[in-house]
Amino acid sequence: xxxxxxxxxxxxxxxxxxxxxxxxxxxxxxxxxxxxxxxxxxxxxxxxxxxxxxxxxxxxxxxxxxxxxxxxxxxxxxxxxxxxxxxxxxxxxxxxxxxxxxxxxxxxxxxxxxxxxxxxxxxxxxxxxxxxxxxxxxxxxxxxxxxxxxxxxxxxxxxxxxxxxxxxxxxxxxxxxxxxxxxxxxxxxxxxxxxxxxxxxxxxxxxxxxxxxxxxxxxxxxxxxxxxxxxxxxxxxxxxxxxxxxxxxxxxxxxxxxxxxxxxxxxxxxxxxxxxxxxxxxxxxxxxxxxxxxxxxxxxxxxxxxxxxxxxxxxxxxxxxxxxxxxxxxxxxxxxxxxxxxxxxxxxxxxxxxxxxxxxxxxxxxxxxxxxxxxxxxxxxxxxxxxxxxxxxxxxxxxxxxxxxxxxxxxxxxxxxxxxxxxxxxxxxxxxxxxxxxxxxxxxxxx
Numbered sequence: 001x002x003x004x005x006x007x008x009x010x011x012x013x014x015x016x017x018x019x020x021x022x023x024x025x026x027x028x029x030x031x032x033x034x035x036x037x038x039x040x041x042x043x044x045x046x047x048x049x050x051x052x053x054x055x056x057x058x059x060x061x062x063x064x065x066x067x068x069x070x071x072x073x074x075x076x077x078x079x080x081x082x083x084x085x086x087x088x089x090x091x092x093x094x095x096x097x098x099x100x101x102x103x104x105x106x107x108x109x110x111x112x113x114x115x116x117x118x119x120x121x122x123x124x125x126x127x128x129x130x131x132x133x134x135x136x137x138x139x140x141x142x143x144x145x146x147x148x149x150x151x152x153x154x155x156x157x158x159x160x161x162x163x164x165x166x167x168x169x170x171x172x173x174x175x176x177x178x179x180x181x182x183x184x185x186x187x188x189x190x191x192x193x194x195x196x197x198x199x200x201x202x203x204x205x206x207x208x209x210x211x212x213x214x215x216x217x218x219x220x221x222x223x224x225x226x227x228x229x230x231x232x233x234x235x236x237x238x239x240x241x242x243x244x245x246x247x248x249x250x251x252x253x254x255x256x257x258x259x260x261x262x263x264x265x266x267x268x269x270x271x272x273x274x275x276x277x278x279x280x281x282x283x284x285x286x287x288x289x290x291x292x293x294x295x296x297x298x299x300x301x302x303x304x305x306x307x308x309x310x311x312x313x314x315x316x317x318x319x320x321x322x323x324x325x326x327x328x329x330x331x332x333x334x335x336x337x338x339x340x341x342x343x344x345x346x347x348x349x350x351x352x353x354x355x356x357x358x359x360x361x362x363x364x365x366x367x368x369x370x371x372x373x374x375x376x377x378x379x380x381x382x383x384x385x386x387x388x389x390x391x392x393x394x395x396x397x398x399x400x401x402x403x404x405x406x407x408x409x410x411x412x413x414x415x416x417x418x419x420x421x422x423x424x425x426x427x428x429x430x431x432x433x434x435x436x437x438x439x440x441x442x443x444x445x446x447x
Contacts, residue, residue, distance in 0.1 A: 033060050033061035034060075034061065034080075034435065035058070035059065035060050035076050035078055035079040035080065036058075036059040036079065036080055036081075036082055036409075036432075036435070036437075037056050037057070037058050037059070037075050037076070037079045037080070037081050037082065038056070038057040038059065038082045038084065038089060038411060038432070039054075039055075039056050039070055039081060039082065039083050039084060040054075040055050040056075040057065040070075040084050040087060040088065040089035040413065041053065041054065041084065041085055041086035041087055041088065042054075042055075042086075042087075042088040042089070042417070043055040043057070043067070043088070043089050043090075043403060044088060044089070044090045044091075044380070044383060044403075044418070044419070045067070045090075045091070045402060045403040045404060046090070046091040046383075046384060046387035046388040046391075046401050046402040046403060046404075047384070047387075047388045047402055047404075049380065050380075051088065051419060052069075054069060054070040054071075055067060055068070055069060055070060055089070056068055056069070056070045056071075056072075056073075057089065057403060057411065058076060058079070059409040059411075059432070059435050060076075060435075061409075061435055062408060062409050062434040062435035062436075063406065063407065063408060063409055063435070064403060064404060064405055064406065064407050064408075064409050065405055066405060067403060067404060067405065082430075082437070082440075084413050084430060084442055085442070086415075087413040087414060087415055087429070087430065087442050088413060088414050088415075088416070088417055088418060088424075089403065089411055089412070089413045089430075090139075090383065090387065090403070090411070090412050090413070090414070090418070091387045091388075091400070091401050091402050091403050091407075091410060091411065091412070092139065092140070092141025092142060092170075092400065092401075092410030092411060092412055092431070092432075092433060093138075093139050093140045093141065093142075093352075093366075093386045093387065093412065093425070094140065094141070094142040094143070094144075094351075094352065094386050094387060094390035094391060094394070094400065094401055095135065095140050095142075095143045095144070095352060095353060095354050095356065095365060095386070095390075096143075096144045096285075096308050096351045096352060096353040096390050096393055096394070097144065097146055097287055097308050097310050097353025097354060097355050098131075098135070098143045098144065098145045098146070098353075098354065098355070098356050098357055099145065099146065099147065099148075099149060099355070099356070099357030099358065100128040100131040100132055100135075100143075100145050100148075100155065100158060100357060101115075101124055101127070101128050101131075101148045101149050101150075101151040101154060101155070101357070102115075102149055102357030102358060103127055103131070103357065103360060103361065104316075104357065104358060104359045104360035104361075104363075112149075112186055112187075112199070113186065113187050115149065115150065116149075116150040116187060116196075116197045116199065117187070117196070117197070121151065121152075121154065124151050124154065125151070125154055125157070125158070128151075128154065128155075128158050129158065129161075129167050129169075130361070131357070131361045132158060132162065132167065132168070132169030132170060132172070133167070133168050133169060134361040134362060135169065135170050135356075135361070135365065136168055136169055136170050136431060136433060136438055136439075137428075137431070137438075137439060138364065138365050138366065138428055139366070139412040139414075139425070139428030139431055140170050140365060141170050141171060141400070141410040141412070141431070141433045142170050142171040142172075142173075142390075142391075142394070142396075142400050142401075142410070143170045143171070143172055143173070144172075144173040144174075144175070144222075144223060144266075144353075144393075144394060145172055145173070145174050145175065146175045146178070146223065146225045146266055146268075146287065147175045147176065147177060147178035147199075147200065147225045148176060148177060148178075149199045149200075149357075150197055150198065150199045150200075152176075152177060153176050153177070153219050153220060155172065155174040155175070155176060156174055156176065156219065156220035156221075158172065159172040159174055159220075168438060170433070171400065171410075171433075171434075173222040173223060173394055174220065174221060174222050174223070175216075175221055175222070175223040175224060175225035175266065176216045176219060176220065176221040177200055177201040177212075177216055178199075178200040178201065178224075178225035178226065178227060179200060179201050179202075179203055179209065179212050179213070179216075179224065179225070179226045179227070179246075179254065180200045180201075180202055180203075180226070180227035180230065180245050180246070181202060181203060181204055181245045181246050181250070182202050182204050183230070183245075184200075184202065184227055184230045184243075184245035184246075185198055185199050185200045185202065185227060185230060186198070186199050187199070200227060201215075201216070203246075203250065204250075205250065206249050206250050206252070206253035207253075209246070209250040209251070209253040209254050210253040210254065210256075210257050212254070213253070213254045213257040213258055214257055217257070217258065217261050217263060221263065222263065223258075223263060223264055223265070223266055224254055224258045224263060224264075224265045224266070225265075225266050225267075225268070225287075226246060226251060226254060226265060226266070226267050226268070226278075226283070227245050227246075227267075227268045228244065228245055228246055228251070228267045228268060228269040228274040228275065228277055228278040228281075228283070229242040229243060229244055229245060229268065229269050229270045229271070229272070229274035229275065230242070230243045230245050230274075231243050232270050232271075232328060232332070233324060233328050234324065234327045234328050234331050238331075240270070240271055240272075240290065240291055240328070240331045240332065240335060241272060242269075242270040242271050242272050242274055242275075242290075243274070244272065244273040244274035244277060245274060246277065246281075247277065248277045248280045248281045250281075251265075251267070251277060251278065251281030251282070251283065252281045252282060254281075255281055255282040255283065255284075264284040264285070264395075265282075265283050265284050265285075266283070266284065266285045266287055266308070267281075267283035267285065267286055267287060268287045268288060269283075269286050269287065269288065269289060270288055270289075270290045270291065270332075271289075271290050271291035271292075271335070272291070275289065275291075275292070275296060276296065279296060279299050279300065279303065279305060282303070283305065284305065284306060285305065285306035285307070285308050285351070285393065286300070286305060286306070286307050286308070287308050287310065287353070288308075288309065288310055288336075288355075289307055289308075289309055289339055289343070290314075290332050290335050290336045290339060291335040291336075291339055292307075292339040292342060292343055294342070297342055297343055297346050297348060298346075300343070300348050301346060301347060301348060304349070305348075305349075306348075306349045306350070306351055306393050307343050307348050307349065307350045307351070308350075308351050308352075308353035308393075309336065309339075309340050309343075309350065309353070310353045310354055310355040310358075310368070311336060311337070311340065311368060311371035311372065311375065312354060312359075312367045312368045312370075312371045313354065313355040313356075313358045313359055314329070314332050314333050314336060315333065315371075316358070316359050318330060318333075337374075337375045340372075340375045340376070341375050341376045344375070344376050344377060344381075345376070349389065349392070349393070350377075350385050350389065351385055351386075351389050351390045351392075351393040352368060352369075352372070352382075352385040352386035352389075352390050353368075354367075354368045364426040366423075366425040366426045366428075367426065369382045369383070369386070369418075369422040369423070369425050370422055370423055372385060372422075373422050379418060379419045379420075379421075379422040380419060382422055383418060383419075383422070383425075386401075387401040387402065388401045388402050389401075408434060408435075409432060409433075409434060409435040410432065410433050410434065411430070411431075411432040412428050412430060412431050412432070413428070413429060413430035413442060414427060414428055414429060415427070415429055415442060429441040429442035430442050
């Protein structure tokens with residue numbers, strides 16, 4: 001016993017000696033922050049109603065410190081100039097509905113099921129690494145990834161790898177496994193005696209619902225994703241019907257737990273009773289919302305519920321028109337645009353989301369802007385839905401989605417004018433994230 005006490009005293013003494021010696025040593029010289037000045041022909045700052053011409057943006061470290069008219073001030077000492085000519089500079093874009101563990105799976109190649117049954121976790125993670133890089137290449141410097149589709153807490157690891165600089169990618173807000181009820185998510189259609197994996201965490205009852213939320217929050221979820229509807233079809237009257245999943249009581253338990261952690265809840269809901277339960281249960285955002293009634297829109301306005309419509313994905317690969325699934329696909333599209341217009345005109349808070357992963361990551365994520373404009377947004381409203389408005393949904397106001405002093409230095413540039421043609425956002429030629437240039441394909445000079 002005495003020898004152990006003596007050893008402990010010796011270790012503590014040595015530790016104190018090392019600390020004392022360390023405190024007397026010369027301080028380590030700090031590395032000076034890199035300073036950039038980005039010169040833009042036009043600037044869309046994420047909040048102003050109009051673009052500003054000939055602006056300079058000062059970036060120090062990973063923050064924007066100044067924005068002013070080009071040439072009105074001398075360049076800061078030691079600053080390097082990025083001359084973007086006539087290009088339009090915008091805040092880094094934000095996609096509030098992505099799936100990095102989906103890759104637009106083709107039915108002929110095994111569809112959704114093959115991922116969970118045959119693909120190793122390492123393979124799925126490798127594809128997710130490619131997905132986040134493609135998001136950044138396309139100018140999306142922030143994403144909210146709303147569940148891993150059977151890949152567990154893989155999004156937490158991808159987020160960590162990005163934050164620690166191991167891989168390039170956007171800022172991530174992650175929802176981990178997502179939650180639905182028994183009978184409410186694939187894999188489905190297998191023999192009942194065969195246990196197959198599911199793409200989400202299944203619960204039944206408020207106690208299980210709260211426990212699932214706690215587990216996901218404990219393992220790193222920034223948001224909780226809940227499926228309030230599952231499969232849908234067209235009934236004999238030609239109406240879209242969607243199977244509801246969780247009860248109001250189950251959802252309330254999840255929302256209460258998430259809000260207690262200062263987290264929010266996103267609810268996948270197509271229409272009907274499931275969407276109504278999502279609103280009555282207090283969800284923070286409705287995802288998709290294919291068919292919104294006037295009463296539901298009024299309730300969203302009263303409760304401050306966000307709408308993330310994901311328009312473009314529903315135009316992909318409809319089944320043949322003379323099949324039940326083909327009729328469903330076309331009914332979804334016909335209802336969706338009407339709901340979007342009504343919500344927009346009523347003043348519902350709308351944030352940009354694409355459901356990319358439901359289509360391949362090599363396709364233009366920015367195609368969603370064109371659908372938003374088609375259904376009534378101005379190009380500036382569409383841009384703000386993916387900048388300052390999306391930041392508000394993520395509770396990151398003034399930090400991302402804006403070009404202003406104090407914000408993170410997330411900047412993109414396009415050669416065209418997206419206010420004249422929002423399709424210009426399909427071709428992002430310059431990307432800076434967190435003060436570091438990731439992509440520079442506009443012939444920009446760096447001095």
